[in-house]
Amino acid sequence: MAGGVFLRDGYSIQMESLLWIFATAVLAMSLSWQTPAGIVSPEFVSLTLLALLGQHLLISATDLMAMYVCLELQSFAIVVLCSMDYRSAYSLEAGIKYFLLSAFSSCLLLLGIGLIYWETGLTQCHHLVELLRTTSGEPSAGLWLGIWLVSMGLLWKLSAAPLHLWVADVYMGAVSCVTLFLSTLPKIALLGFWVHTWHPLWQSTFGSGLAVFSALSLMVGALAPMAQTHLKRLLALSSVGHMGFLLMPLSAGHEAFAALWTYLAIYLVTNLAMWGLLMWPFGRPGQSFAGPQYIWDFSALNQTSPAAATAWTGALLSLAGLPPVAGFLGKLGLFWWALNSHLYSLVGIALVATLLSTVYYLRVLKVAYVENPENWGSYGEIPPVSAYLVALSWGFLVVLLWHGAPLVLFSHWLALASSVFQPFNEIRRCFMRGPL
Amino acid sequence: MSVFFFKGVALFTPLVLFVMGAMGTFLNRRNLIIMLLCIELMLLAANLVFLTASVALDDINGQLLALWVMTAAAAETALGLALCVLHYRLRATLDVELINLMKGSQQNHAS
Numbered sequence: 001m002a003g004g005v006f007l008r009d010g011y012s013i014q015m016e017s018l019l020w021i022f023a024t025a026v027l028a029m030s031l032s033w034q035t036p037a038g039i040v041s042p043e044f045v046s047l048t049l050l051a052l053l054g055q056h057l058l059i060s061a062t063d064l065m066a067m068y069v070c071l072e073l074q075s076f077a078i079v080v081l082c083s084m085d086y087r088s089a090y091s092l093e094a095g096i097k098y099f100l101l102s103a104f105s106s107c108l109l110l111l112g113i114g115l116i117y118w119e120t121g122l123t124q125c126h127h128l129v130e131l132l133r134t135t136s137g138e139p140s141a142g143l144w145l146g147i148w149l150v151s152m153g154l155l156w157k158l159s160a161a162p163l164h165l166w167v168a169d170v171y172m173g174a175v176s177c178v179t180l181f182l183s184t185l186p187k188i189a190l191l192g193f194w195v196h197t198w199h200p201l202w203q204s205t206f207g208s209g210l211a212v213f214s215a216l217s218l219m220v221g222a223l224a225p226m227a228q229t230h231l232k233r234l235l236a237l238s239s240v241g242h243m244g245f246l247l248m249p250l251s252a253g254h255e256a257f258a259a260l261w262t263y264l265a266i267y268l269v270t271n272l273a274m275w276g277l278l279m280w281p282f283g284r285p286g287q288s289f290a291g292p293q294y295i296w297d298f299s300a301l302n303q304t305s306p307a308a309a310t311a312w313t314g315a316l317l318s319l320a321g322l323p324p325v326a327g328f329l330g331k332l333g334l335f336w337w338a339l340n341s342h343l344y345s346l347v348g349i350a351l352v353a354t355l356l357s358t359v360y361y362l363r364v365l366k367v368a369y370v371e372n373p374e375n376w377g378s379y380g381e382i383p384p385v386s387a388y389l390v391a392l393s394w395g396f397l398v399v400l401l402w403h404g405a406p407l408v409l410f411s412h413w414l415a416l417a418s419s420v421f422q423p424f425n426e427i428r429r430c431f432m433r434g435p436l
Numbered sequence: 437m438s439v440f441f442f443k444g445v446a447l448f449t450p451l452v453l454f455v456m457g458a459m460g461t462f463l464n465r466r467n468l469i470i471m472l473l474c475i476e477l478m479l480l481a482a483n484l485v486f487l488t489a490s491v492a493l494d495d496i497n498g499q500l501l502a503l504w505v506m507t508a509a510a511a512e513t514a515l516g517l518a519l520c521v522l523h524y525r526l527r528a529t530l531d532v533e534l535i536n537l538m539k540g541s542q543q544n545h546a547s
Contacts, residue, residue: 065501
């Protein structure tokens with residue numbers, strides 16, 4: 001604990017190492033892709049590292065102000081990364097959109113912090129939790145509004161459903177390697193922060209109100225990608241649905257966090273495999289792209305490159321959560337814990353969402369395997385680093401369902417480590433009350 | 437009584453400013469620079485909350501926090517202006533209505 005602003009415990013150390021390991025994979029993959037894609041920008045690495053520094057500190061932040069500064073460090077770096085390819089109008093537009101909306105949401109977050117400070121004179125989350133417990137009544141209107149605004153700011157960065165409007169445009173416009181970065185690493189950091197420090201505050205003010213956001217995200221993630229034919233847009237909108245799944249255990253209760261980390265780990269690996277396949281130079285006769293762009297680019301993929309088709313099958317089935325691959329394990333854990341916490345209607349919505357999302361994932365596979373090709377393109381040469389990473393994560397996805405014990409144990413450990421604080425506070429409160 | 441009055445007025449002013457900024461960002465979707473100004477207004481209003489709270493609570497932390505926010509706001513403005521310059525170079529306009537290349541929806545094709 002440094003000045004009461006950051007807290008470094010077993011949980012945050014593990015989360016941070018997870019962040020850095022995944023970031024290494026992301027960086028290796030992006031760097032090997034940039035040369036064939038014709039995007040060479042030396043500032044990519046330094047900006048990514050700045051954003052990672054923000055995320056690293058965010059996981060261990062316990063003070064609201066430290067949280068704000070880390071979040072800004074991360075999002076400023078991401079704004080520049082989004083508009084990295086500034087000769088392209090799409091990339092620039094993604095940067096502007098991300099900038100405007102992220103600035104707006106951080107203003108709301110800041111006003112929330114201001115209101116909390118106004119009401120209590122505190123910015124430290126642990127003190128606030130104790131205050132809420134000891135006053136044991138309804139929080140005052142200002143404090144209530146403050147906590148609500150800060151949570152909205154955080155959920156905006158997590159792209160949960162009513163606040164997901166930026167996702168599709170930004171993910172589509174940004175360069176693929178930035179999108180990979182943007183769709184995975186902030187989620188680790190923000191979920192890490194939420195569970196580490198913010199969750200007790202939210203829990204004591206709004207209870208299981210996250211179930212609403214979860215349900216909305218699930219519905220958006222199930223319905224919105226149906227009509228999309230652009231791959232990045234489809235994946236962006238489906239990532240909103242996955243955010244819905246990730247919010248399910250947060251509305252369930254503390255012991256369900258194990259399922260959250262299992263799901264997150266599997267989601268990250270799947271994303272790595274998928275974006276690796278999207279960052280595989282692709283060409284039609286006469287044209288060449290940095291990667292496949294539309295669904296129909298996959299026509300006859302089964303004949304042109306069977307290996308790629310197999311890899312896509314694994315990744316998409318895992319995203320849909322169908323049995324032979326690891327995605328099923330993640331969904332199983334989530335549903336199990338949600339049922340244990342009596343969130344029956346949420347589980348119902350999640351089941352329907354899974355069913356509907358399977359439709360659009362399988363539609364991609366249908367184009368690759370079943371449909372008669374009218375014209376086709378083919379994959380070029382994959383950069384070796386990406387190939388190794390894709391193969392590794394594909395193997396991970398296949399093996400994990402049958403040998404999932406290490407991951408499940410690790411996520412249980414993380415869940416226990418993140419809940420250490422609460423009993424500790426209980427005990428301290430008992431001691432403080434003792435003489436009275 | 438006067439303390440309550442002070443607190444009420446002191447919170448009311450920044451909140452009104454903040455709402456003005458928020459409305460400006462959402463309703464007045466014309467020019468990128470104006471949106472930047474509105475965002476800056478919101479940040480400064482939040483800053484005012486910190487500063488007045490620091491006076492009302494007699495606590496130095498609020499002023500420290502305001503300094504942090506001002507630093508972040510300066511960086512934010514610099515980023516925004518840089519994006520404005522790049523966008524103007526590329527498209528020769530700062531009209532926000534035209535920043536919808538990727539909308540993919542009705543609105544784009546209708547206009």
